[in-house]
Ligand SMILES: Cc1ncc(C[n+]2csc(CCOP(=O)(O)OP(=O)(O)O)c2C)c(N)n1
């Protein structure tokens with residue numbers, strides 16, 4: 238009988254799971270995997286730091302909707318994945334991350350490069366496994382993919398002791414996932430949906446509050462259809478950007494701490510708030526007791542723990558948001574005249590929303606120093622018909638990207654929303670570029686964040702992934718500096734980045750193209766050059782050092798309480 | 803408010819620490835937790851005593867349900883639960899009137915003497931939490947040398963009988 242090793246079983250199951258791409262980094266505990274890797278069809282991308290492997294798998298997953306896969310060695314390789322896992326966990330991104338482990342007889346002995354990664358990552362994974370017998374390997378890998386991609390998605394870690402990968406098994410028995418305690422509920426309760434529609438059709442001041450769940454459920458088109466049919470304004474969270482076209486008159490833009498004036502006002506004044514795939518995060522709600530205080534709240538979410546966690550909900554609907562929206566659309570069709578009457582019936586509300594839109598538009602003054610907002614707008618203008626994928630780092634750069642880029646497509650926006658991980662943008666862009674070699678992929682970066690994973694420039698050059706890194710270089714850890722300016726009397730303690738590298742030379746050192754813009758009139762030509770260059774580019778844009786992100790709701794205050802420009 | 807939650811889990815490596823770290827990570831209280839295998843060796847049963855307001859208890863049960871290894875979560879409200887706790891007590895008492903008085907009290911609480919030594923006594927008490935608490939109050943003046951408490955185990959009553 239033919240024998241097969243654990244490493245081969247793993248590679249075969251990956252193939253059956255349809256995994257085309259693995260981001261990884263080798264080491265002693267996983268040599269067996271790498272030994273067999275070339276015999277299989279899945280492509281491997283060698284990153285330069287394991288954190289980047291997980292972010293790249295995450296960017297790949299966000300852009301494609303498939304489960305991202307990373308593989309690293311034991312000990313330090315495994316611990317380097319923690320930030321990536323926590324990032325994916327907070328944003329519900331489906332990943333399967335494989336870590337090497339010391340051989341089973343040595344586990345618990347403080348063996349060389351041993352880390353209890355299952356223990357370490359328990360709170361930042363959806364689930365994790367240690368494979369203790371080679372006979373369990375196939376089942377566990379299948380379960381890992383099932384768990385990662387179903388229900389509310391999330392990262393799953395599988396710890397693989399070296400003797401499991403190296404060990405031999407006589408033959409594979411096709412073992413499927415068997416999970417007694419896991420059975421996510423997809424179908425929204427028809428009675429609840431009916432009740433919700435009745436409430437919506439009576440609303441005078443309705444608002445849709447849309448989160449990343451709508452993107453994850455691939456329900457953006459249905460949401461858009463419903464909102465348009467009923468003429469209900471839509472605000473999205475940071476994670477929900479792209480779920481509703483921002484060039485539509487009904488779009489309120491983003492809400493929350495750096496949300497638009499009109500979004501925060503509309504939510505505050507609403508009488509019915511329909512939350513779809515959003516989780517009432519503190520950056521969204523501000524002071525909870527003032528958040529949509531007079532509104533009936535309808536909350537659609539696949540995860541029951543999200544419902545009534547931070548804010549009491551009047552009509553909870555547990556289920557896949559796509560399924561719920563389908564059923565809502567169905568109900569509209571059966572009552573077409575009612576729908577039409579309703580859609581025309583709250584003009585006053587729409588007029589009020591329009592007034593808010595005109596009162597405090599997102600704005601900035603472009604003078605003789607480059608304003609970061611101007612750069613983001615230019616990026617948008619120059620790429621309008623290119624369907625780009627935009628990733629960000631974290632800080633002001635992220636907020637300006639969220640505010641000043643016009644999002645019209647789901648799965649084209651990669652940002653670390655829940656964890657706020659600096660260093661996410663470049664590896665995530667890399668992962669998305671692997672999935673879509675022909676699309677324009679842009680990382681809108683900060684001078685601080687980019688230094689957290691700039692080693693990945695080597696990876697993008699090696700695989701010719703033509704990612705464009707646009708650094709909004711303000712010479713500061715700008716977002717922290719902004720807080721210091723506003724709330725700590727301009728005490729700029731440890732937020733100056735005056736020993737940054739020369740980013741043009743850094744790009745060149747890695748073999749990428751480096752460009753710089755220092756005056757407003759240089760921005761457009763430099764961006765154009767970057768976007769037409771066939772390879773990876775780093776653009777260092779020297780922007781106004783002390784520009785702030787506005788509007789801003791101070792942490793813990795009501796979201797109608799905005800500091801405006 | 804005290805709440806008793808009964809949890810059926812897959813008897814898998816690490817499941818206890820998943821539950822424990824859920825409670826500590828989210829700032830929920832555990833007053834006591836007992837765990838043992840059921841008649842099906844692949845399933846363990848846990849009884850968790852916790853406290854919190856309605857919202858917190860709702861979050862706890864939802865979060866428990868969300869764990870992959872958790873098969874079933876039942877909140878046992880006072881009216882439907884059958885709950886017991888056990889405590890083992892070691893007293894340092896010589897034979898004499900003091901000991902006689904102690905033995906009498908133990909009888910009142912339907913305790914059992916497990917070991918009777920020259921200078922010490924080991925006793926088992928079983929019952930509802932309130933009874934155990936009352937017994938411990940009454941027995942406190944006797945020199946309790948050592949004590950081991952199980953925490954609560956509970957089952958739902960047959961619903962027919964309610
Ligand atoms: C890994 C990590 N460390 C620290 C922080 C805290 N933090 C949030 S924004 C920020 C400043 C980021 O600076 P930069 O990348 O230059 O962006 P800017 O705000 O200047 O656009 C920091 C330090 C974080 N979000 N992530």
Ligand SMILES: [Mg+2]
Pocket residue numbers: 683684685709710711712713714715
């Ligand atoms: Mg900066």
